Amino acid sequence: MTNPTTSEIIARCQELYDDLRFTSARDWKDAEPGRKVIAHMPIYVPRELIHAAGMLPLGIMGGGDNLEVIHGDAYYQSYICRIPRSTIELGLSGRLDFVDGMIFPSICDVIRNLSGMWKMLFPEVYVKYFDVPQTYDDDIGGTFYIGEMREFLTDLEALAGRKISDDDIRTSITVYNENRRAIAELYRLRAAKPWQAPASEAYLVMRAGLTLPVEDHTRLVHDYIAAAKAEKRPIKDNSRIILTGMFCEQPPLNLIKSLELSGCYVVDDDFMLVSRWLVGDVPTDGDPVYNLSQAFLHQSMSTAAKYEPDEAEKGQFLVRAVRDTGAEGVIFASTSFCDPALLDRPMLQNVLKAADIPYIAFKYSENSGQMQPIREQAGTFVDSIKLWSAA
Amino acid sequence: MTIAAGIDVGTGVVKAVIFKVENGTETWLSRANMRIRQRDPMELAREAFEQCLEDANLEERDIDYVATTGEGEAIPFHTGHFYSMTSHARGARFLNPEAVAILDCGALHGRAIITDERGKVLNYKMTSQCASGSGQFLENIARYLGIAQDEIGSLSLSADNPEEVSSICAVLAETDVINMVSRGITAPNILKGIHMSMANRLARLLKSIGAREGVIMMTGGLALDEGLCAAMREQLGKMKGVTAEVANHPDSIYAGAIGAALWGAFRAEKLAAAGHLLKAS
Numbered sequence: 001m002t003n004p005t006t007s008e009i010i011a012r013c014q015e016l017y018d019d020l021r022f023t024s025a026r027d028w029k030d031a032e033p034g035r036k037v038i039a040h041m042p043i044y045v046p047r048e049l050i051h052a053a054g055m056l057p058l059g060i061m062g063g064g065d066n067l068e069v070i071h072g073d074a075y076y077q078s079y080i081c082r083i084p085r086s087t088i089e090l091g092l093s094g095r096l097d098f099v100d101g102m103i104f105p106s107i108c109d110v111i112r113n114l115s116g117m118w119k120m121l122f123p124e125v126y127v128k129y130f131d132v133p134q135t136y137d138d139d140i141g142g143t144f145y146i147g148e149m150r151e152f153l154t155d156l157e158a159l160a161g162r163k164i165s166d167d168d169i170r171t172s173i174t175v176y177n178e179n180r181r182a183i184a185e186l187y188r189l190r191a192a193k194p195w196q197a198p199a200s201e202a203y204l205v206m207r208a209g210l211t212l213p214v215e216d217h218t219r220l221v222h223d224y225i226a227a228a229k230a231e232k233r234p235i236k237d238n239s240r241i242i243l244t245g246m247f248c249e250q251p252p253l254n255l256i257k258s259l260e261l262s263g264c265y266v267v268d269d270d271f272m273l274v275s276r277w278l279v280g281d282v283p284t285d286g287d288p289v290y291n292l293s294q295a296f297l298h299q300s301m302s303t304a305a306k307y308e309p310d311e312a313e314k315g316q317f318l319v320r321a322v323r324d325t326g327a328e329g330v331i332f333a334s335t336s337f338c339d340p341a342l343l344d345r346p347m348l349q350n351v352l353k354a355a356d357i358p359y360i361a362f363k364y365s366e367n368s369g370q371m372q373p374i375r376e377q378a379g380t381f382v383d384s385i386k387l388w389s390a391a
Numbered sequence: 392m393t394i395a396a397g398i399d400v401g402t403g404v405v406k407a408v409i410f411k412v413e414n415g416t417e418t419w420l421s422r423a424n425m426r427i428r429q430r431d432p433m434e435l436a437r438e439a440f441e442q443c444l445e446d447a448n449l450e451e452r453d454i455d456y457v458a459t460t461g462e463g464e465a466i467p468f469h470t471g472h473f474y475s476m477t478s479h480a481r482g483a484r485f486l487n488p489e490a491v492a493i494l495d496c497g498a499l500h501g502r503a504i505i506t507d508e509r510g511k512v513l514n515y516k517m518t519s520q521c522a523s524g525s526g527q528f529l530e531n532i533a534r535y536l537g538i539a540q541d542e543i544g545s546l547s548l549s550a551d552n553p554e555e556v557s558s559i560c561a562v563l564a565e566t567d568v569i570n571m572v573s574r575g576i577t578a579p580n581i582l583k584g585i586h587m588s589m590a591n592r593l594a595r596l597l598k599s600i601g602a603r604e605g606v607i608m609m610t611g612g613l614a615l616d617e618g619l620c621a622a623m624r625e626q627l628g629k630m631k632g633v634t635a636e637v638a639n640h641p642d643s644i645y646a647g648a649i650g651a652a653l654w655g656a657f658r659a660e661k662l663a664a665a666g667h668l669l670k671a672s
Contacts, residue, residue: 261464
């Protein structure tokens with residue numbers, strides 16, 4: 001069988017991205033009686049546990065720019081970001097009527113409140129606000145997190161109607177380790193040769209991973225890497241930049257394309273940390289829940305979404321990312337009213353300033369349609385790097 | 392020696408140029424401009440580029456850097472893209488080394504830029520979304536009045552009693568023009584009124600970014616509209632504390648393409664010095 005081309009793979013990913021009825025997840029559920037789908041919001045949930053229960057984790061990244069929010073606006077004030085409104089819209093319009101459970105990971109008060117609203121709006125659905133430790137100490141955060149995961153497992157067992165063994169979880173960790181390796185390889189390719197794996201394509205490939213079963217997604221990522229490497233694409237005189245602040249409400253695809261058109265090679269980002277929160281393999285021997293907890297505490301990606309207790313270490317992850325990827329600048333792009341991203345931004349900018357790394361900042365929402373100001377800002381930023389930086 | 396092409400895809404016209412840069416000497420080898428008129432700008436860019444190659448007696452492989460600007464970022468054969476104001480600032484300084492500010496007036500936008508002696512943009516501001524300060528609007532009015540585009544400037548200069556039109560909205564401005572026609576206002580006075588209204592807006596734009604003295608270089612498609620240049624001089628002359636003089640150049644329309652080509656040559660040299668060759672992988 002011949003390897004699919006990048007355009008074939010991207011067309012499939014685009015189809016999944018555009019489908020707000022989540023047909024592929026519905027089809028997966030209908031394929032065998034008793035199957036269950038557990039949806040989750042952005043940031044991080046231990047999808048290994050859902051997989052170990054034989055269920056499909058489904059990432060709900062809001063409604064994007066193709067969903068008209070009618071009911072959702074009635075539930076939130078105008079100074080709240082868009083993702084909770086569009087997620088409510090997805091729920092109230094029946095687009096999530098096949099979902100058996102909805103997990104709200106700990107990211108901000110708005111998402112915490114959304115979990116309570118979901119319980120009231122959809123009493124027949126299993127709803128959990130999934131709290132994660134803010135303290136990365138084994139005895140405090142670790143003990144708390146193990147307890148949280150055990151509680152989640154008990155709930156999943158009740159939903160599945162069966163026990164979930166440690167071996168089930170180990171098998172799932174192995175499957176997700178393979179997925180993490182594939183994604184890390186994709187990111188390495190993009191950092192080394194961004195013209196071969198443009199950010200807009202890599203993004204769609206990553207988005208597919210929140211809809212497809214993980215095994216299928218790992219194959220898709222490998223297929224894409226092979227196809228992208230085989231394709232001859234010209235190198236442009238673009239600037240290598242890192243995008244940060246986009247970990248929860250996702251940017252419209254056009255925004256990523258506009259940045260690329262403006263002359264940016266995106267060599268790293270913090271899109272959809274669900275898939276990239278844990279870095280490297282989670283050990284498969286010993287207590288799997290303990291291993292997941294250790295990975296969360298000590299093997300997780302640093303972003304504005306993660307508390308950093310050491311002031312000296314604050315923002316250093318960005319400096320390291322710039323050095324590791326050979327980036328020439330950083331673009332802070334955050335959704336309007338996003339507290340986790342916008343409150344950290346000045347501190348991160350100070351760190352970049354001290355390290356003499358150029359940066360710009362702008363805001364967006366998932367349905368932003370007017371790209372001209374963003375193109376203008378990114379285009380002039382790229383010009384200033386190309387013409388006036390020392391490199 | 393570095394040879395670079397610059398392609399400026401505007402809203403109304405595609406412009407292309409080729410430059411040779413050797414030991415700091417910039418030589419303009421060829422130029423072409425093509426009005427879009429509902430044709431595909433990407434195809435026109437290719438056509439203009441090929442015409443430049445032919446006129447300069449060069450092959451595509453001789454070009455070290457194809458730089459685009461304006462709406463040209465989607466041109467598949469480009470090496471790098473520069474934002475319009477970056478290109479116009481550099482192009483204006485090439486055409487007039489005395490320029491300290493640039494007023495880029497194209498079919499869709501007006502853009503005021505302050506530059507330093509290297510062509511680095513220090514400050515800028517654009518007109519808002521409305522087309523009432525643009526070349527496209529002026530073209531439309533000329534068409535309604537049955538006037539050829541190249542007559543606009545001279546007719547405007549012959550006006551004796553102009554009336555300003557709305558500078559806020561193209562729809563209101565068109566309504567103003569219809570009223571003027573029905574009141575028997577002459578075409579020169581209508582055109583001058585439009586020029587005064589546009590110049591009023593553009594002069595305020597220049598003042599807001601601090602362009603008060605020195606040479607202001609007009610670039611873009613409207614730079615050669617002598618009626619607009621005269622109105623600019625009049626409006627700036629009325630402003631307190633502004634002594635700037637307005638200049639244009641017969642090749643002002645190429646400023647964006649020139650700037651792109653010269654920045655492209657600069658990048659080609661910088662990349663070559665760093666050992667980076669921009670070839671398909």
